[in-house]
Amino acid sequence: MRIGIDVGGTNTDAVLLDGDTVLASVKSPTTPEVTGGVTAAIRAVLADSGIAPTAVTAVMIGTTHFVNALVEADRLAPTAAVRLGLPAGAALPPMVDWPARLRAAVSPGLSEPAVYLCHGGHEYDGSALSPLDEGELRRAAADIAARGVRSVAVSAVFSPVSADAELRAAEILAAELGPDVHLSLSHEIGRVGLLPRENATVVNAALRELAVDIVAAFTGALAGAGITAPLFLSQNDGTLMDVEHARTHPVATFASGPTNSMRGAAYLSGLADCAVVDVGGTTADVGVLTGGFPREASGEAELAGVRTNFRIPDVLSLGIGGGSLVDLDAPSVGPRSVGYRLTERALVFGGDTLTATDLAVAAGRAEIGDPARVAHLDRAAVAAALDHIAVRLAETVDRMRTSADPIPVVAVGGGSVLITGLPGFADVRRPAHHAVANAIGAAIAQVGGEVDRVFQVPEGRRAAVLEEARAEAVAAAERAGARPGTVAVVDVEEVPLAYLPGGATRVRVKAVGDLDLTRLPALEDARA
Amino acid sequence: MREIKPEQLDDLARGAGILGTGGGGDPYVGKLLAQQAIRAHGPVTVVDIDEVPADAMVVAISGMGAPTVSLEKIPAGTEEVTALRALERALGRRATHLVPIEVGGLNSMVPFIAAAQTGLPVVDGDAMGRAFPEAQMVLPGLIGVTVAPMAVADDKGNTLVLDTVSNLWAERLARSACVEMGCSVSCADTVMRGDQLRDGLVPATLTLAEELGRAVREARAVHADPVAAAAGMLGGVRLLTGKVVDVERRTSGGFARGEARLAGTAGDTGRTLELSFQNEHLLARRDGTVIATTPDLICVLDTDTGDPVTTEGLRYGLRVTVLGVPCDPRWLTPGGLDLAGPRYFGYDTDHVPLPPH
Known part of the structure; x- marks a missing residue:
């Protein structure tokens, strides 16, 4: 028994699903105060269906709160950006291509953005670009602390190939700045392409305080309706993240709206390959589903004037x-x-x-x-x-x-x-x-795992490398909470790097599986 | 003679992306670097070929490596001048002018970074009139100008000066050094005298790229057809408007190769076009017949926006228009075709002229 909720700018939609059956659905106005609107929607579907709150096993919410906060440059936390990569990259510091208004929004009270260029990072094959300089990072931390900034984005050159430099820098920064500072690490946020990945990481760090508030509002709404089941949020690609992940990765919710309505359409129609026309009050959004997932747009997604390298549905x-x-x-x-x-x-x-x-x-x-x-x-x-x-x-x-x-x-x-x-x-x-296709899309969402990095593919080893990447993606999905045995690879893409002999190939594999509700306590323990 | 300000590089980069024929790398990071350098040091002077004195020492400044790498490992911004100074030391002379090696893609921007930092003017022209993947594929080679001496510099400050017996050796040695240096380096090479530029360069290609970028931008702003604007500016022939229905990539002989199949839409419904690409789009077959080949330019544009579609960015479902654009006529001489004709790239066909408009 699952409840799916879509919190849009105008309406909050909710559905209650028992397996494949829609037991109740409701469309109600979104309230400025988040908790009340969501509680009311949950109560309405429970009342309509006569189901007890304790019978609900999971609640999935899709929300536009975070993308709206960026668009409106509202409720963004002061954020520092620490990049590891010197001597490379010195000419283009973090946030260099941001609109001035947004740059100022994450740097309130600061005369210029809190950006720090440090040594460290990796070459394309994972080898060291330059040695990490601990003293340099400690000095950066001292300056961040002096400015009173509590959210920090850390990016390192080629961190999608090797996360070592970011992880080590995070240890040093956490030790210097104390336990309540928030660190967003770029290898957990985006893919190859430093500026767009770093941009998304800074946005994520800036949304972190809001994420804590919004997640608290949602969990409060569940409690208000008497629900004890776990809460999940929808991500851009139509998969779910748990509450702990949502608190630390709010940027992953940015394009969940169109994804949810298309996935909901697939579910309601029983079609995995079709065109979807989602007609709202003002626009009709047209997308295409292949294999049950939205076709993704080419190129980089620009959000509120900030270039990111998220993959968003082609709409x-x-x-x-x-x-x-x-x-x-x-x-x-x-x-x-x-x-x-x-x-x-x-x-x-x-x-x-x-x-x-x-x-x-x-x-x-x-x-x-x-x-x-x-x-x-x-x-x-x-x-x-x-x-x-x-x-x-x-x-x-x-x-x-x-x-x-x-x-x-x-x-x-x-x-x-x-x-x-x-x-x-x-x-x-x-x-x-x-x-209420969008709320259905949230309710039926699965759990995913992805690999996207540059692999060395020696002559004759292609099959083995692809197998390695597939296994990594499946393991990532299982770590994220998918039930072993239900995980399937849904997308494989390999692009040999241009102008580079020797088989360096960018491989992207995405795997998804069913949410394993029985493993939830174990997953929470593993994180604690 | 004119001055280039940071804003003008937006149009230039947009046009250079189209002239990259699917390769040459995304000019975005290069543009940001050049804009930062101009903001820090002041505007760059661009001069026509006619304005360059006969005894001038003109040096081509370019980047070599994988564009994907330079999007991740952003250059330090010092590589170009480091390479230039190393070349000058080897020659015992100072450069008077800089020039792009190729107008297509990222390398259209690279000389502006060095020009802003050194105050040297940039010549309005380039050695290809498009983008090609290898160092020896340059028109100055046809009049006896050598690529070497060639200086290579990385982000760490390492430099290498190559003295080679042929342009092909310059390509081979620089390429392997480039991989060792982290797959993204800057080069200073192909030294020319001012009186060699008329025969060695394709003239006024920076102006063309800027006007092309502006035409696309202005067409978009008034909701006119940006692809038609680009075709008009380039004298290009529309080969097909359609959708990408299949993309196949493989690695053979150490190089990435691929084919894309396009199905025609609108007025082209029922037609197909098969696109063969390596680093750039190199060959087009329409309904089974070869209708366009390298060294002519095969430009694949997003039908809605006029943005160039790169070989790495080709994906199932994209809505694109393919343009054939005539190359500089010197590429169609026997020497030019030996360097960059379809057979050099491993296709079993001769160059065929583009179909009439």
């Missing part, structure tokens, strides 16, 4: 949603929208604004609000405007597909009542519980 957004403004004469729909004020502004709710939702009601596709209030609309014009929506959505899906083969389309989200069919797509489904 095309179109300005059409349930709240989109409609001009019946053109016809045109969106991109302007009444957004969360649908229930006061739309005609069917007694408002004065013609929205896309009104079209769906007028055409008899949905029973929302009062159909009598849209009975006067010209039927042919309504049909033409809905056709216009279908054509534009179909174009967007077509841009996302990768072959001319037929591809099923799954429509989810509160605004998906706009869709009955899409021209050119024979198989368009709107599964039951489509409005």
Whole structure:
């Protein structure tokens, strides 16, 4: 018995799942005060289903709190960045490519960012770049302490190949700065590519205090609803992290929203390979699932002007949603929208604004609000405007597909009542519980492990190296809480480094498995 | 003569990425380094080939190694000048001008780092008019200019000056030293006199890269087609617009090779294009027929943004447009094709002219 919750900017959605069955679902407004809204959502699904709080075995939450904090440059902690790599990298210190506003937001009261270039780090093959200088690190720690900074990001050149330098530096900094300082280590955060990985690590360190508060608010909400089951948070790739990991790795939640709704769509429709159209109040987000996971975007993800090297789902957004403004004469729909004020502004709710939702009601596709209030609309014009929506959505899906083969389309989200069919797509489904697909995606999430680093691949040893990488990824998933035996490798990518003879190859392997609830106490003990 | 300010390098880097034909490395870190150097030392002067005195000593400044490594092990920022000074010591003369070895990719930016630090002007041109993977693949080689003496410097301050019997040996020795030095080094080489530049360089390619980058940026800003803007600026032919449906990579003979299959969309529905790449995109077959080969430029661009798609970044599902762009005509001479024609890269085909517009 699991509860999945999606805390969005507008709505908090919750579902209660018993195995494969959705027992209850609820959509309620997100409250500024986090605990109350989540408690109310949990109570609502428990009341709807008549399930006792003690019967719940796990709660999974997807949240936009952390990415919003970065976008709004709000509630970021003063953060220092320590980089190990001298003499390399001296010309480009940490945060060099950040927008000035965000750089200032993590350096309040400081005339310039607290960045420290130190010796240490590794070459591409893991050998030492330069020896770590303990005295240099102690001096950096003394300066960090003098500035009153309590969050520190540590990055070392080629730490994804060898974490030794970061781990040793962390020991020294922790000894100097005391136990309550927070250290974020870049090899736990990102992949090869120093500046974007370091950026993500600094963001993570800056979010650390907020993470403690938010996690406390969520656990408080569970306690308030009488739930004693463990809490997990959704990560960017659709896998879960436990509370302890969430407190220290808040940045891993950044793209969990679209991932959850796509994974939820896969689950509800029973399809592992399909296009997903998630229609909300203002936009429709179109993505593609392959093997049950979202196809990832190429290139680097820029968040609030900061380059990171997270892999985020490849999503095309179109300005059409349930709240989109409609001009019946053109016809045109969106991109302007009444957004969360649908229930006061739309005609069917007694408002004065013609929205896309009104079209769906007028055409008899949905029973929302009062159909009598849209009975006067010209039927042919309504049909033409809905056709216009279908054509534009179909174009967007077509841009996302990768072959001319037929591809099923799954429509989810509160605004998906706009869709009955899409021209050119024979198989368009709107599964039951489509409005809470994102909460379902959170509830069904699995546990993952990943390897992404440069391997030396001598001639004739490719198979052995790949096997080694696969085993590492599987072991990482099991360490993260996956039940042994359920872990499968879902993605393997190998890219030989350009302009470099000799077989240095970047290998990325991702493995996922089912959450093993029986091992939770043991995992917590292992961490303690 | 004109001055280059840090902001202009944004456009130049964008254009240089496209001229990199899938290789040459992401100019992003190089651009940041050059911008930092200009902020610290002042603007860099760029001069036309015509403005360079006949007796000038012009030195090509470049980076060698794996771009992936330089994105992780960011240079110290001193490597270029260290290499330049080592070369000057060996020759007993001081450089008067610097020039990029290749306008494609990261190496378009590298001379600006040294130019800001030394105050030397940069010549508006380069030795390839695109990006190529090996040191001997330069047009000055066709008029007898040698790569060596060649100075190599790493982030730690180690230097090496090579005196070699051929350009191919300069490539071999520098490459193995580069691996030993951590796979990311800076080079100063291919010394030319001012009166050799007209025959040795492709002229005005820095200006081209900057205008190309600006055209793409401005097209994007007004929601026009950035790929069409790039094609117009380059005189390029659109070979296919489609999606990547398959990418296969392998290592043979110590080099990464690969093929990507593209399925046409929109007006190209039903057509296919097979792209063969090593470090750069080198060969394109449309519906089974070879229609574009190195040394002509095969530029793969993101159809929506006009951003270049590198060989390492080719992934299933990308929506791209492939452009064929004519190379400098000197590459099509027998000597040029020996250096960088399809057969040098191991493809069993002769160069074929690009299809008409």
